[in-house]
Amino acid sequence: MIHVLALALSFAAFLSLAVAMKRHQRDLTGRTLTDEQARAARTSGWLLLAGALGVNIAALGSAMGTIVWFGEASVGAGLTVTAINWAVNRKAGRGAR
């Protein structure tokens, strides 16, 4: 259960960080964000990542929590890459039609 929560937080964190990047905004949100919105997305991304670390440490202890956090961060980032690809493909499919 704790893995699911922390993994969801990592995924959300990297999605926010991706949204904060100009090159991914259009694919993920369909528009370009203002500088302010991008900054907010970046900040919340880092906060979510810190939150995932906190959840892991609270549940598993500082050593085990940190190790698990690194692994989950990699998986969360991987899921984000998949999500971006999915968004791009969907848009490309719609464009073709």
Next chain:
Amino acid sequence: MKPRSGTIGRGEIAARLLAAIPGNYLLTSLATACLARLLWQGLGVDPANASVAATLTSFLLFAVLALVAFGVRSAGRLWLWLAGSGLLLGAGLWISLMAGARL
């Protein structure tokens, strides 16, 4: 690929490879042995921990030296540095082994 200005020649690459691998291993070995001696005889760490601490450090040292071998400007100066620090470390190790025996 068109040769660009700043492309390195074959001799230069060979010199750097020799420095980055065998030269590097020799120097890292000397540094590791010196560090193990220094930690035990000089700083009072128990000999087993001194040896292990030096060994753990050695892999980082090797990696950094390998990168430096490809990063520095001149291969000649690189070898000068290698030889110089090798001599210095070798002398230090020799003196240390003369001063206090191994277990």
Next chain:
Amino acid sequence: MRDTLRQSMALFHTWSGLLLGWLLFAMFATGTAAYFQDEITRWMQPEVAGDANPALAAQGAVRFLNTVAPDGQSWYITLPNSRSATTQVYWQPSASKPAPRGETSAVLDRDGNRITTRETRGGFFLYRFHFDLHYMPVLWARYLVGIAAMFMLVAIISGVITHKKIFADFFMLRFGKGQRSWLDAHNVTAVLALPFHLMITFTGLVTLASMYMPWGIAANYAAPTAFYEAVFGRAVAAEPTGKRVPLADLGPLVSAASNRWNGQRVGYISIANPNDAAARIDMTRSPEASFGARGETASFDGATGRLIGAHDANGAALATESVMIGLHTGRFAKWGLRWLYFLSGLGGTIMVGSGLVLWTVKRRARLPDPSRPHLGFRMVERLNIAAIAGLATGIAVYFLANRLLPLDMASRAEREIDSLFLAWLGIGLWGMIRPARRAWTETLAIAGACFAAVPVINALTTSRGLLPSLLAGDWTFVAFDLVMLVLAAGFAMAAVRSAKVRTKANAGQGSRTRRAAQKVTSA
């Protein structure tokens, strides 16, 4: 100046990556599988079911050893952990009665009976191949593996320096864009699991540190044995007295040692001079119980069962080393973290594999005539096929051989391993004789088909197929079969993709490719 630096690093990254990439791919793939070595072993011993209790397993092992080597010089017992069901024993026969070769070890079930039905080395073979390779002296293999790991460490660091936009490209993975896609795949798998790659490479070197860099120990100890005695606390065994005294009951001793370590399990027992008045029992804490791989030890008098000493290697450096080895092997990981280890390892395997393919994809465009590459290029291309599709097929065939070889075959375990390498060789040869692009599609398809066959053959030859396992809630067997199906799907997809690339390349061959090549070169 900065350009020269970057250029020489890129050169180093490319060529060392190519030369050691084939070995690194095999190390990553088998190492990743080794995170589930106990589960793989369970799958490969379908006759063994249920869990084992360490105290009972120890008693069973002693019963067994008392029948095969009551007067042996020493006994070694590896107890089952929470994921495995079998006990491994190894013994040194008495000097007066040497045993025939190969008859000094056995795998026991939880009651101490030898498992004879299906001889296999199971997941343990994949684990040992990860650093001992096969068909070659172990010493050579470990040096080779160490060199590859060191290059990997330098390659990671140089990769980060070379790839300027590493964080700007963090999420970049574009499919169907040829060279760009391969570069994306290489970067994404490298960067997303960068902490894992750095950790695993460095700690991998540490696991065999005293072999690669013995000079730190040699500087302080004239004989390495003195160092090991200080670290492991293993005293040299006393000479046997010749007076026979039955060995103390191991059951209570295992519980006593476990209590000393706050209930952490005993993992390993060695007994010197069993059934002699000078018998001595050394127990080591199980590596799965803590981050540190190097367990505490407790020693007992073998005749009386009295505790005669306990050893706990202490000191910051030794503790760091122990934790580093523990982090590498991941024995402490529960199932959640174990899957994260597995996924990260898979990422590493893809990183190395895509890097190898990238080498050829990048160069093909620059070739004077892409349809007729020079000898070196062709060799790399073929070796890539052998290394990637060949090893994958080999591992699938290893599992298939476990189910298909006759159960009473002589040296069956060795024949299973031979099957792996024969399949690997077969794919390698296939890649040599077929046109390279077609060979990719075909060998990837073969690998996928072999993985897909594993659950099918399992269901046909044992009573523990996917459906019965699912109904019984036997998650080890369910997960194994599902992973095989996922791998099969992955390879099938790769085969389909490579076929698409082939038709596209055929359609656009000639002037268009050449022009595109020139564009890439001048860019």
